Amino acid sequence: MDIKNYITEIVKSSLNSLGISNPVVILEKPKDATHGDISTNAAMMFAKKLGKNPKEFAQAIIEELNIPENFITNAVIAGPGFINFFISENYYRKKLDEILEQKNNFGRLNDNIDKTANIEWVSANPTGELHTGHGRQTALGKAIANLLEWTGYNVTREYYYNNAGRQMENLQKSVYARYRQIFESDYPFPEEGYAGDYVKEIAAILVKEYGDKLIDANGKIFREAGEKWCFNSIRNTLEVFGIQHDVFFNESSLYDKGKIKETIEEFKKRDLSYEKDGAVWLKTSELIKNKKDAQDKVIVKATGEPTYRLPDIAYHIDKIKRGYDLIVDIFGADHGDTYREVLAGIDGLGYDISKIKVIIHQMVTFVQDGKPVKMSKRADNVYTLDDLIEDIGADVTQFFFVMRSANTHLEFDIALAKEQSDKNPVFYLQYAHARICSILRNAKEVFKDFAESNNYNSALLTSAEEISLMKVLLAFPDAVRSAVSTFEPHKIITYINEVAEHYHRFYHYNRVIDKDNKDLSMARLQLCEATRIVLKNGFDIIGISAPTRM
Template sequence: MRNRILEILNKAIVPICHSGGLSDQSPPCVELEIPKISQHGDYASNIALSLTRCLKRNPREIAKEIVKHMEMSEGLISKVEIAGPGFLNFFIEPGAWHQELVEVHAQAEKYGYQEIGKGKRVQVEFVSANPTGPLHIGHGRGAATGDVMAAILAFCGYAVEREYYINDAGNQMDTLGRSLYYRYQEALGEPVDFPDGHYQGDYIMELARDLTEEVGTRYHKVPLDEVLPDFTRYAGDRILAGIREDLDNFGVRFDQWFSETTLHSQNAIQRTIETLKANRYIYEQEGALWFRSTAFGDEKDRVVVRANGLSTYFAADLAYHKDKFERGFDTVIDIWGADHHGYVERMLAGIEALGRKRSDLQIILVQLVNLLRAGKPVAMSTRAGEFVTLREVIDEVGKDAARYIFLTRRSDSPLDFDLEVAKMQSNDNPVYYVQYAHARLCSIFEVARERGVPCEWLNGGANPDLAPLVLPQELEIIKMLGEYPEILASAAKTLEPHRISYYLNELVALFHSYYNQNRILGDDPDLTQARLYLAAALRIVLANALSLLGVNAPEKM
């Protein structure tokens, strides 16, 4: 419906633009919005106001001329009102909405698919947690955000690749190896004064016990410097294997696992610095090499090589992103934790210095998760204290609840995750609320089969007469179904996957209210068929949207 109205509007403004001398210019983009007050129509457009500056005319006069040039399709628009300074309010014929249901059925699992991406290559890099410990609940939110964002972009016509960057080089890996070494010595009975700043989680002790079982006393009292690489490699490999397993259980897959050590072995960091030197963005000061990031709006210049000759994490990140674009991606999307907000400007500066547009790199910051149990905070810490892993959360509440709840808020807003609410079988649990609607729709068709109600249209037969669908609630549901492609497009353009869960909650609320007030399987066979057709369209959209979220659409609950 939205596209049909846009087509009529776009055709109507062409002669107006030409008469106003805009034939050689692109006219303003025509947009439609759904009015918050239903009395203001089904759709509204401010195109007349947008044309005012170009045409230097009163917007109400422009609005009147647009209406005059509109080619009204019979049975589509009942009336167009000009409101306020020149808004156009469109009122759609009730019967015209029925075509939306036909579209849903015709496209089925492809409903909502579109080609706005036009095959552009997009890389989404997310999670990328250091392999120094298991994934925690914050990583889970980033994983759900990245995975669903990639799914939406792919469904909207982009060529998407998912990537995990393994930070397996640098001081944090050496600290991991030392932490395991000390716990291993403890496991063999040696008294150890465990250093501050090392990894103290229970998982280190488990790794030490496993290593002891595998190698016995082979490394007992062997100096740390001699075996540190072995301990680092053992711990890193085991932790990374656990991360892979957790993400797989969470329904998250990656096309590429990129190791930071690759950048070092291929001399990519030095080559990147040389490129920046050639462009005069590197200078030396006090024995260190600095990147001139202030030239691109950053608050201060950044060190890329310290005075001791060691490159910084920032230098590695510059080399990594240079590698990304050399692989041919049009856009790179990084999903980071909110604690990296101070890193954004320097990375955008680096991208510009390497010859790309700032817009080629999109950085999404994911805010913290406040873990609750029955409304009370659950204590968490990074290296000590109570450590709540993603695996523990999945084991307790399930993959579906975790993924869905992570996506019930904007990624840049803090999220309260209540473990008890996530397990409830009630409307207070957002994933249960939506999944139950799908199961309820499936049960309607189960009952219809038991009663012998024919639904030939489910198997390619002729569509039923939809004229009986006249209730305001029915038309409201149909409108919402018709908006699903627009919701997907907006989620892809804004990189905001939470828009789908918002949409689902609103759609399901309409359905539950309608279902509680109306009989779908009634005495009137024509009305029953029309309502079943509506119910089937609802089931299609719910299943499609849940699939993009990586959440199951159960037939029974």
């Protein structure tokens, strides 16, 4: 039985017999090890209600507790009224087996085992390459999708794109202009055109294939060539980054199936929209609650063309109808307001938006040698995500984007990321893994019969470093649960960092392979293997590799 569930139960029944029915018991892991392994603030929570002194009430709770001798060694009152539980070392030694048995499944939760989740992210339209500005969302979505899977969800990874409309026309014109310029260097380039060099590349491909025969051709061939090139580029970048989407959802399918029209009709029927100046407006000022100055927004322009909001609403309704238990969207802060309008629209049509979780990440500033680096979209040479991955590697890219809470502005230090040294935080973690692999290799040389599945005597693991390492390793499932509860993969990094720290310290003070003490060596090797498993599983969630040598 899990010790935390057990303590929760005995505290609950203790509170029950003290006259508190159905108490919610909160357990915490104290920051300070001298405060025990598990603590509860129950006495402070309930003493006030009863008009009692927290410390005295804590004493009453303890007296009611039925503590067996086996795994809980002590329960004491501390500070303003905490009850601190001390867990026996044998409990941890015993639990070590679970890691070794469950291997790459250790840390997986059953919390959402029969549920489905849809996560949609990246979703850039095929009008250009992915640039560094897309990086944070790309990396975050990858890690969050993994995280959801680790808690049991059956996850659909989805990409929503639009290969119609103004932006694509713009690409078409841009490709055409670059094509013409190959023959007439002074042919004008559209003012709002895509200035990136990749457009020239697309034009060059067309010249190679068709020569100058396309000068009077229908624009469609330019748009299609552009779309194909851009989409290949994006998908290639995602592949290099280790991302595989299951569904590519084309916005135009919503038009084909009449979903756009249907949605407009619904708004009209419910009196949530009206016409003004030739356009159709959504009554967002009424739909959005808790917002003082919300304005109505256009959903169909005077030209008859919908704005992005309308298909976005229809798209989300489609996802809701597909029956997912959880729908995750990831946007940058520049979309911070607009998703509210979309959600309000969906809500207004009577759909349950409580399953939709929108993650907004703040912007990224790239810093090189202490100076901000401009990553302009309009510039001829954009710093693409491919460039970044090539410069610093996929692992470091992934790690740096995910290492901080999405909620705060991220400063991305390219010079630090490039550094292949101990300054780079990602190597600290990977080094621990490589170090363990090296020891396991050596062990097979020294002890010919050694295998990771061997029997061992965990009672030999007695040093302070060994015990604290075990405790940290066994906290992995809690770290996963904590990270998923707020959709914050950086919590996994914080946790894994702690694992690496405890391992390095263990390594420093405890010789693992000792020819003359095989039993102890075997026990320590199993502890190393358990550490390796936890590191590897954590890396899998974050989305970085686990090198066996460095």
